[in-house]
Amino acid sequence: MTKEDGFDGKSRRVHERGDDPAIKLKIAGKTYVCINWSLGGFLIEGYDGGLTMGSLMTIEEIGASSAKNLTKTTISARVVRADSGAGHLALNILDIDSAAYGILQEQMAKKMQALKAGKQA
Numbered sequence: 001m002t003k004e005d006g007f008d009g010k011s012r013r014v015h016e017r018g019d020d021p022a023i024k025l026k027i028a029g030k031t032y033v034c035i036n037w038s039l040g041g042f043l044i045e046g047y048d049g050g051l052t053m054g055s056l057m058t059i060e061e062i063g064a065s066s067a068k069n070l071t072k073t074t075i076s077a078r079v080v081r082a083d084s085g086a087g088h089l090a091l092n093i094l095d096i097d098s099a100a101y102g103i104l105q106e107q108m109a110k111k112m113q114a115l116k117a118g119k120q121a
Contacts, residue, residue, distance in 0.1 A: 022065035023107060027057065032089075033065060039104055040093055041080070047089035055079040057091070062100045064107055073100040 023034040025044060032044040042059075051057060057077055061070035074097050081090035096104075 023104070024063050024065050024067070024070060025059050026061035026070055027059055029060075031061075031070070035088070037104070039101070039108065041077070042091045042093075044089050044091070046087050047082075048084075048087060049089075051079050051089065052082050053079055055082075056094075059091075059100075062103055064103070071099050071103060073097055075100050 023037050023042070025032050025034065025042060027044075028049060030049075032046055035043045035045050037043065055078070057079065059073060059075035059077060062073050062075065063070035074095075075093060076095040077091040077093050079089060080092045081088070083089075
């Protein structure tokens, strides 16, 4: 959908988006970097698998991009957009364990601190 269709890409978003600090995810044994993310979902780049819109999948590991090791997790997600040309995959979180939720909350807090510091400068 496009703006011409009346969809602005933001109208259904419930959670604040973040892109820095970046998040890494492991899906089917391969690690991806999120272009942006929220407590409700992820947009990853470099995806070259066969998932299509509506597919259900599991994220195996998560961590900050600066982390040496990712944390094992179980995040159930649904594909809401798959763009094989651009290599983008948009995921909606259906179920998230406490370890993954904690990592996302910590990273979002860092993002908010950086934004707050920028406004005060």
